[in-house]
Amino acid sequence: KGDLLVKILNNISIKNKSWNLIGLDISPEMIKKALEKKLPVNLNVGDSEALPYKNLSIDIITCINSFHHYSNPEKSIYEINRVLKSEGILILGEIWLPPIFRNFINLFLPYMKTGDYKIYSSKEIKTIFANQNIVLLKKKYIFPSNYTYLFKKK
Numbered sequence: 798k799g800d801l802l803v804k805i806l807n808n809i810s811i812k813n814k815s816w817n818l819i820g821l822d823i824s825p826e827m828i829k830k831a832l833e834k835k836l837p838v839n840l841n842v843g844d845s846e847a848l849p850y851k852n853l854s855i856d857i858i859t860c861i862n863s864f865h866h867y868s869n870p871e872k873s874i875y876e877i878n879r880v881l882k883s884e885g886i887l888i889l890g891e892i893w894l895p896p897i898f899r900n901f902i903n904l905f906l907p908y909m910k911t912g913d914y915k916i917y918s919s920k921e922i923k924t925i926f927a928n929q930n931i932v933l934l935k936k937k938y939i940f941p942s943n944y945t946y947l948f949k950k951k
Contacts, residue, residue, distance in 0.1 A: 799831030801861055802838050819855075821848070845873040850880045861890040862943070865916050870925060878929045878950065887931055887948040892916055894942055919944060 802820050818838040822828050825842050832840055843849045845860075846869055858877055867873045877887060894902065899916045906913050917925070923933045923946075930951040937945050 799834045799836055799838075799840075801859060802831065802836050803834065819850075821845075846876060848876040848880050852879055853882050855880045855885060856882055857886045857888070859888045859890075861888075862892065864889060864891045864922075866912050866914060868914050870915075871928075874926055874929045874931065878931060881931075881950045883950060885950045887926075887946075887950070889922070889926075889946040889948065890939070891922065891944055891946070892942055893919065893938070893944045919946075922946060 799820060802818055805818065818836075820828070820831055820836075820838055820840045821843045822831075822840075823842065823844050828840050828842050841849055845863070845867060858881055860877075864870065864873075881887065893899075894916055896918065899918065903915055906915060919936060922944075926933065926948055931948045932951060933946060934949050935947040939945055
């Protein structure tokens, strides 16, 4: 609904008018809510498995609390890799749970109607992105149950 874009716009220099901010969400309703904020950004309805952007066209991608919803994460990472410029940055914010809770919840996710597919361990996230040459630079635990990861495309 545009909350992250508002935070970014409030923190970037007015002098840097060359920024081209883009928002993408699979939900038309979320795009509608973001449009109501009248932000100076391009907003698109779209799917992470088929990003509507040119190859090597994006400097920084943020993906906040959505990765566990991806039914085909490898396809989404392929698309991120495709559109991200060389040396580009990915900021991923994702839910984290201790192993016993994560494993238990993952047993039931296929039977729930929450839209969640899998809650990943930090090691799984690092590995799945590294398989497509997007390497982890840093991660930070955010209370109560979230990690923010900083990746860079090789």
